[in-house]
Ligand SMILES: Nc1nc2c([nH]c(=O)n2[C@@H]2O[C@H](COP(=O)(O)OP(=O)(O)OP(=O)(O)O)[C@@H](O)[C@H]2O)c(=O)[nH]1
């Protein structure tokens with residue numbers, strides 16, 4: 024199958040006002056029949072992906088797409104078919120969803136998606152649909168500064184962050200980590216601990232591997248709800264994908280004052296790199312929240328940042 028052109032499919036992760044996601048069940052006789060899917064279908068000749076998305080969601084579940092943004096692209100080779108799943112998040116629609124083709128249909132909470140059997144290509148789509156579009160990196164050169172930065176991050180309504188404290192004495196680091204975790208729990212923020220933080224037994228939500236730690240892993244570290252990885256090139260992104268990391272952070276995209284010697288990847292290279300892996304990838308380095316639209320259209324999950332969320 025690897026030689027034939029991929030079938031381009033427009034797929035909608037449709038959310039209702041409560042954040043639930045619409046699933047339908049594929050008819051028994053079809054490709055991957057009997058499994059659950061996000062509604063969508065093949066592009067017709069001369070159709071753009073957003074035109075196909077609009078038509079398919081009207082035909083299959085009777086809704087009219089009002090607003091949609093790119094979520095993730097998946098290139099997958101089934102034994103009998105190669106597909107490019109072009110997945111869009113539908114954030115606003117009109118009409119009431121109904122199963123227009125007699126298929127089973129369910130609105131499902133994101134955390135319950137794992138209770139449903141999907142085609143294997145859908146694994147990173149499910150991860151992407153559970154991730155936010157902003158991933159903050161919390162740092163600081165003193166305990167006071169770390170906690171002040173956390174206040175600012177909380178005010179930006181961030182729901183996930185990486186705790187990366189490098190320069191505090193060990194005893195102070197442990198105290199700050201406990202304070203950050205308690206504060207984040209209170210505000211519903213998930214915390215991933217950077218792998219350079221040599222502290223064990225902290226009740227965090229996940230592990231964020233430095234690129235060095237990533238390359239030293241041959242399998243996904245366990246047990247963590249989330250495993251993320253810092254990447255700078257295709258080799259690292261592929262390694263993150265191969266060990267089954269949940270998502271990656273790719274840097275630096277634009278020049279930054281904090282890393283003046285690092286060669287920025289730029290928009291075009293970033294898009295090309297992200298296109299080559301089936302993995303949610305946050306863009307990091309020199310970006311601001313105003314860049315979100317451009318970042319999403321370049322294929323990224325969203326923006327990761329240190330100063331981006333501190334203004
Ligand atoms: N819609 C949809 N298709 C998916 C998903 N995951 C996945 O692997 N696919 C694959 O992508 C292709 C989508 O085609 P489809 O059967 O929905 O196409 P369609 O609506 O145009 O159907 P038709 O050919 O009967 O008109 C199938 O091979 C299907 O197995 C998913 O989550 N949603």
Ligand SMILES: [Mg+2]
Pocket residue numbers: 062063064065083
């Ligand atoms: Mg379909």
